[in-house]
Amino acid sequence: HEKKITWSILSLVVLFGAFLGFTQRAASHSSAPRPLFTTTFDVDRTDDTAGASACTVAPNDCSLRGAIIAANADPNADPVVINLQPATTYNLTLTNANQENAAATGDLDVTTTLHSVTITGGGSSGPNATNIDASSLNTGSVRDRVFHITASNVTAVFQDLVIQNGKAADDGTNGVSTDPAAQNTNRAGGGILNNGGAVTLTNVKIESCQALGKGDSVVNQHTTLEARGGALASLGTTGNVIVASSRFTGNSAIGGNGDSAAVMTRWMTPDHLPDGKVAKG
Numbered sequence: 001h002e003k004k005i006t007w008s009i010l011s012l013v014v015l016f017g018a019f020l021g022f023t024q025r026a027a028s029h030s031s032a033p034r035p036l037f038t039t040t041f042d043v044d045r046t047d048d049t050a051g052a053s054a055c056t057v058a059p060n061d062c063s064l065r066g067a068i069i070a071a072n073a074d075p076n077a078d079p080v081v082i083n084l085q086p087a088t089t090y091n092l093t094l095t096n097a098n099q100e101n102a103a104a105t106g107d108l109d110v111t112t113t114l115h116s117v118t119i120t121g122g123g124s125s126g127p128n129a130t131n132i133d134a135s136s137l138n139t140g141s142v143r144d145r146v147f148h149i150t151a152s153n154v155t156a157v158f159q160d161l162v163i164q165n166g167k168a169a170d171d172g173t174n175g176v177s178t179d180p181a182a183q184n185t186n187r188a189g190g191g192i193l194n195n196g197g198a199v200t201l202t203n204v205k206i207e208s209c210q211a212l213g214k215g216d217s218v219v220n221q222h223t224t225l226e227a228r229g230g231a232l233a234s235l236g237t238t239g240n241v242i243v244a245s246s247r248f249t250g251n252s253a254i255g256g257n258g259d260s261a262a263v264m265t266r267w268m269t270p271d272h273l274p275d276g277k278v279a280k281g
Helices: 002-028 064-073
Strands: 039-042 080-083 088-091 108-110 117-120 130-133 147-149 155-164 192-195 198-207 210-212 232-235 240-244 246-249 252-254
Touching (some): 064 117
Parallel strands (some): 088 130, 155 198
């Protein structure tokens, strides 16, 4: 009788061990995705310093440009949110004679395909408005827009912001001259240029931006350069834009046949935006 009891206990142990092993193997082969968390960069300085890209909890180590560079370099899949201060103006001042697409100078390039990048401020009007101003990029013989989404599968979200005073003298190609007198490329996206990515605007005002075309006396001559999208241009078959409760005002496309407000490949709002109108999503 005692021998039977011993064997019964042994059988239970073996069975329990087998069940536990099966459970562990099933768990180890689970295909459930890792939950995404949000990485947050709080911009704590207003100067245009590329080296201020640590963006830790320490003070004074995160500029807007530095936060963009940090977001592009983040190897994780977690979305990145860049928080700007309300009632604050961020002036872009690092000019570039030739386009570079790493956000080190000139426009702010969003390049990562690993996760979305959201830039959010305190509002697009009133005393709490957050302004991103590219006036200082446009002096002498250099010009640049404010933001550049560089490729397909790049996702950028803008909300509660004013984007202003950008000027496009190129199509965003790396290495081309930013001199508006150069015979280089068509000019696209004075405020935002989207080269095939996904862009969302919510409560954003784009104002006083330009695409600077170079028209010639002979129509369709090979040196005629089009101006496309004074406020925003979205180019390429994969590019798309969603606009909600936003305003384009005082923008222009000079030379060529580009729309003064925006040129789209996929316009994801119910209304096409004439210059100065509001898109409500």
